[in-house]
Amino acid sequence: xxxxxxxxxxxxxxxxxxxxxxxxxxxxxxxxxxxxxxxxxxxxxxxxxxxxxxxxxxxxxxxxxxxxxxxxxxxxxxxxxxxxxxxxxxxxxxxxxxxxxxxxxxxxxxxxxxxxxxxxxxxxxxxxxxxxxxxxxxxxxxxxxxxxxxxxxxxxxxxxxxxxxxxxxxxxxxxxxxxxxxxxxxxxxxxxxxxxxxxxxxxxxxxxxxxxxxxxxxxxxxxxxxxxxxxxxxxxxxxxxxxxxxxxxxxxxxxxxxxxxxxxxxxxxxxxxxxxxxxxxxxxxxxxxxxxxxxxxxxxxxxxxxxxxxxxxxxxxxxxxxxxxxxxxxxxxxxxxxxxxxxxx
Numbered sequence: 001x002x003x004x005x006x007x008x009x010x011x012x013x014x015x016x017x018x019x020x021x022x023x024x025x026x027x028x029x030x031x032x033x034x035x036x037x038x039x040x041x042x043x044x045x046x047x048x049x050x051x052x053x054x055x056x057x058x059x060x061x062x063x064x065x066x067x068x069x070x071x072x073x074x075x076x077x078x079x080x081x082x083x084x085x086x087x088x089x090x091x092x093x094x095x096x097x098x099x100x101x102x103x104x105x106x107x108x109x110x111x112x113x114x115x116x117x118x119x120x121x122x123x124x125x126x127x128x129x130x131x132x133x134x135x136x137x138x139x140x141x142x143x144x145x146x147x148x149x150x151x152x153x154x155x156x157x158x159x160x161x162x163x164x165x166x167x168x169x170x171x172x173x174x175x176x177x178x179x180x181x182x183x184x185x186x187x188x189x190x191x192x193x194x195x196x197x198x199x200x201x202x203x204x205x206x207x208x209x210x211x212x213x214x215x216x217x218x219x220x221x222x223x224x225x226x227x228x229x230x231x232x233x234x235x236x237x238x239x240x241x242x243x244x245x246x247x248x249x250x251x252x253x254x255x256x257x258x259x260x261x262x263x264x265x266x267x268x269x270x271x272x273x274x275x276x277x278x279x280x281x282x283x284x285x286x287x288x289x290x291x292x293x294x295x296x297x298x299x300x301x302x303x304x305x306x307x308x309x310x311x312x313x314x315x316x317x318x319x320x321x322x323x324x325x326x327x328x329x330x331x332x333x334x335x336x337x338x339x340x341x342x343x344x345x
Contacts, residue, residue: 005036005037005038006035006037006038006100006101006301006302007037007038007039007040007097007098007099007100008027008031008037008038008039008040008099008100008101008102008103008298008301008302009039009040009041009042009049009054009094009097009099009101009102009103010023010024010027010028010039010040010041010042010057010073010102010103010105011041011042011045011046011048011049011073011102011103011104011105012024012045012071012073012074012075012105012106012129013045013046013075013076013104013105013106013110013113014045014075014077014106014107014109014110014129014130015075015107015130015278016069016070016071016075016278016279017107017129017130017131017142017143017278018069018131018142018143018146018147018278018279018280018281018282018283018286019129019142019143019146019282019286019287019289019290020070020071020105020129020143020290021062021065021066021068021069021070021071021072022065022066022142022282022286022287022290022291022294023105023127023129023142023290023291023293023294023297024041024057024062024065024071024072024073024105024294025062025065025066025291025294026290026291026292026293026294026295026297026298027039027103027294027295027297027298028057028058028059028061028062029059029062030294030295030298030299031298031301031302032058032059033059034298035298035299035302037298037302038056039056039057039058040054040055040056040057040097040099041054041055041056041057041061041072041073042054042073042093042102043055043073043074044073044074044075044076044078045074045075045076045077045078045106045110046076046078046079046080046090046110046113047076047078048073048074048076048093049080049089049090049093049094049102050078050080050083050084050089050090050093051093052092052093052096052097054093054097066287066291067281067282067287068281069279069280069281069282070279079109079113080113080117081113081116086116086117086120087117087120087121087122090117090122091122094122100123100301100304101123101124101125101301101302101304101306102117102122102123102124102125103124103125103126103127103294103297103298103301104124104125104126104127105126105127105129106126106127106128106129107128107129107130107132107135107141108130108134108135108326108329110126111126111128111135111309111322111325111326112326114126114322115307115322115323115325115326118306118307118322119307122306123301123304123306124306124307124322125297125300125301125305125306125308125309125310126297126308126309126310126322126325127290127293127294127297127309127310128141128142128293128309128310128311128325129141129142129143129290130143130144131143131144131146131147131174131181131277131278132144132174132175132176132177132178132180132181133178133180133181133330134177134178134180134329134330134331135325135329135330136324136325136326136327136328136329136330137309137311137320137321137324137325137327138309138311138312138313138320138325139311139312139313139314140289140312142282142286142289142290142293143278143282143286144180144181144184144286145282145283145285145286145289146280146281146282146283146286147173147174147181147277147278148181148184148185148188149283150273150276150277150280151171151173151181151182151185151189151273151277152184152185152188152189154171154271154273154276155171155185155186155189155191155222155224156189158171158222158271159189159190159220159222162220162221162222162269163219163220165220165267166219166220166266166267167220167266167267167268167269168210168220168221168222168223168257168260168261168264168266168267168268168269169220169221169222169223169268169269169270169271170223170225170253170256170257170260170268170269170270170271171191171222171223171224171225171253171270171271171273172225172226172227172250172251172252172253172270172271172272172273172274173185173224173225173226173227173273173277174226174227174273174274174277174278175196175197175226175227175228176227176228176249177197177228177329178196178197178198178226178228178329178330178331178332179194179195179196179197179198179226179228179229179332180332181226181277182194182195182196182224182225182226183196183332183336183337183340185224186224186340187339187340187343189222189224190222190343191222191223191224191340191343191344192209192210192213192221192222192223192343192344192345193206193209193221193222193223193224193344193345194223194224194225194337194340194341194344195223195224195225195226195229195256196226196229196332196337197226197228197229197230198331198332198337199334199337200230201229203232203256203259203260203263204263206223206260207260207263207264209221209344209345210260210264210266211264212345213345214264214266219266221266223256223260225252225253225256227249227250227251227252227253227272228249228252229252230252231252231255231256232255232256232259235255250272250274251272253270253271253272254270254272257269257270289312292312292317293310293311293312293317294310295317296310296317296318296319297310300319305319307321307322307323308320308321308322309321309322309324309325311325
């Protein structure tokens with residue numbers, strides 16, 4: 001490696017997600033093996049870039065991490081704009097380590113921070129990650145496939161218990177503002193109703209679905225609920241915010257379940273899958289997608305491109321402006337939800 005080799009930094013910020021280590025591995029291997037560049041890992045997300053917590057990453061450092069969950073670099077919810085002075089908060093670390101480009105792996109909040117830093121002059125390439133699959137500009141984010149697989153397997157198991165005990169099971173999955181996991185896992189597991197933030201729901205209609213099943217001799221039902229749906233009428237959601245100002249949600253199934261039990265007369269139970277959806281080994285699909293996104297990010301960083309995000313568009317990995325990625329939170333399209341509704345009941 002030459003003395004004037006480019007220096008690429010990589011960090012993971014926000015919530016953890018299956019496939020993060022696959023991206024880190026791809027960035028390191030592509031930069032070192034193909035571009036003869038130096039790679040430094042920033043520890044604990046934006047916090048590390050603010051506090052100069054960096055370390056060199058070599059080939060041996062990423063050996064065997066492809067299939068590991070979590071992130072070898074750590075992560076945090078600290079943000080240069082919420083807990084610092086924007087670009088000024090990270091500039092010293094960038095200059096001290098001779099960093100040419102920072103590859104940022106993160107979700108919607110992280111991408112918005114990356115865009116602001118790029119506007120202030122930081123060379124940034126972003127890689128979209130979230131199990132929620134709600135980032136605009138890309139067909140799919142890595143981590144989503146793993147989360148759907150975990151949720152689907154859980155619902156399959158819960159279904160056997162529901163059938164054995166003739167119960168209505170309300171299964172809550174992640175999805176703060178969008179219902180991608182609920183929709184995909186609900187379709188895959190044959191749910192009898194799926195409640196997501198994108199579309200209003202009527203408890204009386206859901207109750208009628210359950211009662212109709214009972215009349216047909218189907219004495220159990222499965223209702224899948226995204227954590228971000230509105231509580232039923234007469235119930236309030238506790239307002240809690242995380243470090244980035246996002247609303248913390250979860251537990252709405254405990255408000256929905258008794259309402260359905262009262263309307264149907266069917267014994268009802270709740271299962272909240274929670275963080276189990278975000279942990280563990282990534283699926284083969286997520287490993288490949290994360291790898292492809294990481295390789296593209298490394299290439300863009302070496303080219304000197306900034307203010308972009310790698311994205312899956314059809315079969316190709318492309319660069320899209322960060323402005324596009326941050327323009328909206330991607331919704332479940334009505335046509336997909338109509339497919340799901342075909343099988344309600």
